[in-house]
Amino acid sequence: MEQVPLAHLLILSSALFFLGIYGFFTRRNMITMLMSVELILNSVNINFIAFNKYLFPNQLEGIFFTLFIIAVAAAEVSLAIAIIINLFRKFNTVDVEEVDTMKF
Amino acid sequence: MSASTIIFYIVSALVLVFGAMSVFTRKIFRAAIYLLFSLIGIAGIYILMNMDFIAALQVLIYVGGIIVLIIFSIFLTHQAGDKLPKPLFKRIVAGASMAAFGLIVVLGVFYKTAFKVTTEAGIDHSARSIGRQMLDYHHHGYVYPFEIVSFLLLAALVGCIVIAVKIQKK
Numbered sequence: 001m002e003q004v005p006l007a008h009l010l011i012l013s014s015a016l017f018f019l020g021i022y023g024f025f026t027r028r029n030m031i032t033m034l035m036s037v038e039l040i041l042n043s044v045n046i047n048f049i050a051f052n053k054y055l056f057p058n059q060l061e062g063i064f065f066t067l068f069i070i071a072v073a074a075a076e077v078s079l080a081i082a083i084i085i086n087l088f089r090k091f092n093t094v095d096v097e098e099v100d101t102m103k104f
Numbered sequence: 105m106s107a108s109t110i111i112f113y114i115v116s117a118l119v120l121v122f123g124a125m126s127v128f129t130r131k132i133f134r135a136a137i138y139l140l141f142s143l144i145g146i147a148g149i150y151i152l153m154n155m156d157f158i159a160a161l162q163v164l165i166y167v168g169g170i171i172v173l174i175i176f177s178i179f180l181t182h183q184a185g186d187k188l189p190k191p192l193f194k195r196i197v198a199g200a201s202m203a204a205f206g207l208i209v210v211l212g213v214f215y216k217t218a219f220k221v222t223t224e225a226g227i228d229h230s231a232r233s234i235g236r237q238m239l240d241y242h243h244h245g246y247v248y249p250f251e252i253v254s255f256l257l258l259a260a261l262v263g264c265i266v267i268a269v270k271i272q273k274k
Contacts, residue, residue: 004112006221007214012116012149014210016123018203023127025199026191031178032132035139038170039123042146045158053153055219057226060237064246066158067238070165071253075260077170081177082268088181089270 009050016043030084030094034077041073112152119145130188132178140171157231 016039023036045066052062084094091099119142126138143166150159227233241247 004109006219008113008116009149010214011211012120014207014214015120017210018207019120019123019127021206022199022203025202026195027127027188028191029132029188031174031181032135032188035126035135035174038139038166039126039142042143042166045162046146046149049150049153049155049158053155054221057222057224060227060229060234063155063158063229063234064238064249067161067234068249068253070161071257074165074169075257077173078264079260079267081173082264084177085180085268094181 006050006054009046009054013043013046013050016046028095028097030080030087030096033096034080034084038073038077041069045069108152112149115145115148115152118142119149130190131185132182132188133175136171136174136178139174140167143167143171155229157229157234 020036020039020043023039024033027033027036048062048065048069052059056062087099088094093099122138122142122145126135126142129135129138143162147159147162147167150156150162237244238246238250
């Protein structure tokens with residue numbers, strides 16, 4: 001795997017990141033927006049692992065950051081799905097445009 | 105080109121194609137399944153980089169936990185087989201232009217930056233050394249953030265129950 005240049009990994013992760021950005025801004029369904037956030041978090045994880053592997057192979061810091069990102073993502077998804085289910089009970093939809101009780 | 109290099113390009117193409125299909129498809133259940141394949145491909149990239157522990161965690165948490173949770177929530181909130189509405193044209197233009205502009209800027213920065221790639225072997229990335237440094241509290245150990253994350257997970261667990269519980273009306 002030493003033959004793959006670092007630039008190709010960075011291209012992969014940034015393309016995945018901006019796919020997630022596009023999905024986050026075009027989708028109006030809360031569950032699909034959550035999936036786009038997952039894509040963004042995974043591309044960042046690829047970046048951390050690649051930098052740890054190629055630039056600082058004597059340290060483990062990138063691996064720790066990835067581990068903590070995965071843990072925080074798990075907590076975030078579970079909370080978001082609890083909120084989505086609660087909103088669905090109240091409004092009978094998961095569209096972000098129609099949930100506007102707190103809008104001024 | 106060695107075999108692992110070719111496998112890397114195939115797997116990364118699969119990751120990008122399935123990620124794009126997950127973003128562009130209009131059937132929500134299919135979007136979840138495409139996201140599942142994309143996450144499995146990312147685990148394959150970790151394996152090709154010799155990060156076995158991270159790949160195992162990726163499969164365990166993302167594929168086994170988060171995708172299952174998302175599919176459950178889709179079944180709780182959607183009729184099977186109904187299509188999502190088409191996004192507005194103005195929103196597609198805004199999102200696509202923003203994503204393209206950001207991609208160009210980020211790739212330009214990567215192109216200009218001279219990364220000092222080292223080829224030395226480095227320390228091993230086995231679960232043993234990761235665990236030793238994570239639970240160490242002398243030499244740059246990570247036991248304090250570890251405790252904070254465990255507390256965060258506990259708080260998220262309790263918070264999910266409190267938010268999603270159904271209050272019985274008498």
